[in-house]
Amino acid sequence: xxxxxxxxxxxxxxxxxxxxxxxxxxxxxxxxxxxxxxxxxxxxxxxxxxxxxxxxxxxxxxxxxxxxxxxxxxxxxxxxxxxxxxxxxxxxxxxxxxxxxxxxxxxxxxxxxxxxxxxxxxxxxxxxxxxxxxxxx
Numbered sequence: 784x785x786x787x788x789x790x791x792x793x794x795x796x797x798x799x800x801x802x803x804x805x806x807x808x809x810x811x812x813x814x815x816x817x818x819x820x821x822x823x824x825x826x827x828x829x830x831x832x833x834x835x836x837x838x839x840x841x842x843x844x845x846x847x848x849x850x851x852x853x854x855x856x857x858x859x860x861x862x863x864x865x866x867x868x869x870x871x872x873x874x875x876x877x878x879x880x881x882x883x884x885x886x887x888x889x890x891x892x893x894x895x896x897x898x899x900x901x902x903x904x905x906x907x908x909x910x911x912x913x914x915x916x917x918x919x920x
Contacts, residue, residue, distance in 0.1 A: 788914045789817035791860035793868050797822025797849035799830040799888035800866040803900055806837055806844045807907040816914055819856050823868045825849035833888055836896040840904075862910070881910075 790808060792801035797820055805820035812818075826849045837844045857863055862879045867887055874880065883906055888896045 787817050789860045790862045792820040792864050794866040795868050796826035798826035799833045802829050803903050806842050807904050810842050821850045821852035823852050832893045832896045835893045836900045
């Protein structure tokens with residue numbers, strides 16, 4: 784029996800990069816891939832410049848709320864994508880780990896966030912293609 788793959792996006796504050804990545808994956812993959820995002824030290828709100836940058840491409844992240852990274856979230860995910868959070872994500876056997884090198888949008892205006900948004904989309908497109916091609920468990 785096959786099951787849906789699951790991806791966890793992690794950054795420090797879960798307010799910019801990981802939220803944009805999760806929003807792109809939900810938007811582009813629909814219900815084919817389970818999506819989670821979390822932060823090692825979550826902010827109180829999602830970065831407004833990230834929300835605006837995503838709104839420009841037709842994706843609404845305004846209702847998203849930063850979440851704390853938990854062991855359960857890592858255990859429940861097939862792929863864990865980190866973005867600038869170092870070693871805060873526990874490593875479990877059988878999980879795939881990716882570290883995406885992306886500028887931090889914290890404190891940046893929407894003009895600076897757009898290229899980050901676009902880089903994340905390209906990475907998410909590649910990830911979707913890899914997950915779609917992988918055999919399901």
